[in-house]
Amino acid sequence: MKTVRWGILGAAKFARDHMAPAIHAASGAELAALATSDPAKAAGFSAFCPGLTVHADYEALLADPSIDAVYIPLPNHMHVEWTLKCLAAGKHVLTEKPIAMKAREIDQIIASRDRTKLLAAEAYMIVHHPQWQRAREWFEAGEIGTLVHADVAFSFNLTDGGNIRNKPETGGGSLRDIGVYTFGCTRFVTGAEPVDLSARIHRENGIDAFAQVAGVMEGPGGRFTYGSMTSMRMYNRQVATFQGTKGMIRLEGGPFNANVNDLGSVELHQMGNRVTVDRFPGVNQYTLQVEAFNRSVRDGVAYPCPLEFVRGTQAMMDRVYEVAVEI
Numbered sequence: 670m671k672t673v674r675w676g677i678l679g680a681a682k683f684a685r686d687h688m689a690p691a692i693h694a695a696s697g698a699e700l701a702a703l704a705t706s707d708p709a710k711a712a713g714f715s716a717f718c719p720g721l722t723v724h725a726d727y728e729a730l731l732a733d734p735s736i737d738a739v740y741i742p743l744p745n746h747m748h749v750e751w752t753l754k755c756l757a758a759g760k761h762v763l764t765e766k767p768i769a770m771k772a773r774e775i776d777q778i779i780a781s782r783d784r785t786k787l788l789a790a791e792a793y794m795i796v797h798h799p800q801w802q803r804a805r806e807w808f809e810a811g812e813i814g815t816l817v818h819a820d821v822a823f824s825f826n827l828t829d830g831g832n833i834r835n836k837p838e839t840g841g842g843s844l845r846d847i848g849v850y851t852f853g854c855t856r857f858v859t860g861a862e863p864v865d866l867s868a869r870i871h872r873e874n875g876i877d878a879f880a881q882v883a884g885v886m887e888g889p890g891g892r893f894t895y896g897s898m899t900s901m902r903m904y905n906r907q908v909a910t911f912q913g914t915k916g917m918i919r920l921e922g923g924p925f926n927a928n929v930n931d932l933g934s935v936e937l938h939q940m941g942n943r944v945t946v947d948r949f950p951g952v953n954q955y956t957l958q959v960e961a962f963n964r965s966v967r968d969g970v971a972y973p974c975p976l977e978f979v980r981g982t983q984a985m986m987d988r989v990y991e992v993a994v995e996i
Contacts, residue, residue: 673761673963674737676702676730678751680710681742683765687929688740688792691955693718697963704730727751731758738966740792741765744833745840749774752789756781761788761966763958766849768976770840772984779976788965790972791979795850795925796857797957799949800933804911804918805858807937808890814915816859816893819886821851821910823925824903830874834901837875843899844870844880844986850925851882851897853982854909858918861888863895863985868993878902882989915940928953 675692677684680703693700702722703714711723724730730739731754738761741751749769755762756778768791769775782789795801807813825847833839834846856862866884870877882897908921916939927933933949965972 671697671967672699673697673966674699674701674735675740675959676704676724676733676736676738676760677714677740677742678704678727678730678755679741679743680705680707680714684740684742685710685713687955688742688959689714690717691953692740692959694953695956695959695963697967698959702730702733702736727754731755731760737761738763738788738962745770745845746838749778752778753781756785756787756789759785759787761962763790763792763962765792766979767791767840767845767983767986768979769983770845772980772987775976775980775983779980782976788962788972789976790962790974791976792958793849793853793974793979793982794954794958795854795927796974797961798927798933798952798954800920800924800927800935800947800952801854801857803947804909804920804935807918807935808858808911812916812937812939813911813913813918816890816911816913818894818896818912819855819859819910820896820908820912821855822898822906822908823847823851824898824900824906826903826905827901835874835876842876842878843901844877844989846901847899847925848880848882848897848986848989849982851899851909852985853978854925855886855895855897856978856981856985858911859886859888859890859893861886861890861893862981863988864892866985866988866992868989869996870993871996873902877993880989880993 704724704727739755741764752764834841868882871879879900911918919936937945964970
């Protein structure tokens with residue numbers, strides 16, 4: 670089998686701590702190159718990947734004929750530009766979420782993907798984790814009856830004003846950073862799309878530091894009410910609950926940062942106080958994501974999270990920004 674040789678654009682801390690080790694560990698992958706002009710930042714990658722080629726700029730990495738796929742951890746506002754440049758350079762590309770700032774921007778990426786016959790994807794890693802796949806399996810099997818309400822929350826406290834998540838010019842804000850999880854996980858588990866949304870947003874220095882969203886969603890199982898809370902100014906919390914007429918699916922502890930905040934687990938609560946808990950210790954969703962990407966590149970297997978799904982989540986986010994009331 671052909672090994673997929675990866676390059677990374679930029680020496681972001683997240684890439685160094687999570688995605689670069691995941692690429693290095695993934696079956697069928699080789700972390701081969703990094704683009705950064707800062708030797709000190711490159712050292713953190715070379716420490717666990719000593720054979721790494723370091724390019725001084727992004728264009729040099731894209732021109733490297735030995736690189737098959739590129740991972741992009743750049744600030745949000747740079748994602749579309751460099752995703753398109755990767756495809757134009759003949760590279761498969763995995764771009765951090767959100768891959769775009771607006772749903773309509775994803776259309777040009779889809780068009781380029783289809784034209785070049787290359788794989789372009791957003792690094793929406795949670796759908797590769799077995800806890801979320803199990804939640805969807807239980808939902809589709811009717812284990813909780815008819816879904817009545819879904820409620821999702823994700824918060825953390827980020828006080829560093831210099832962090833790109835706190836800067837409007839780099840596409841910061843709680844919705845773009847973690848709303849993709851509270852929106853996308855609901856769409857993934859239920860197959861539903863929003864039919865009505867309202868939102869309240871608190872802004873600080875031009876970014877949404879807190880967002881509360883409520884609405885109605887509709888999918889194959891019918892209509893249900895929905896609630897989402899995201900905040901970058903609150904104590905850490907991650908929880909997702911899908912409550913039906915006969916039971917409830919619950920993920921908590923760290924369902925979006927599984928194996929970082931907590932081991933992955935999902936609970937099924939049913940009548941008669943029956944509780945089923947599936948735990949997945951030692952599962953690295955970042956590695957699973959890279960391996961799924963490799964299979965698609967190498968063997969033509971359909972990628973589990975295509976851009977069409979990603980566009981739906983971004984369209985939901987666009988709608989929230991349109992209807993939001995400032996608080």
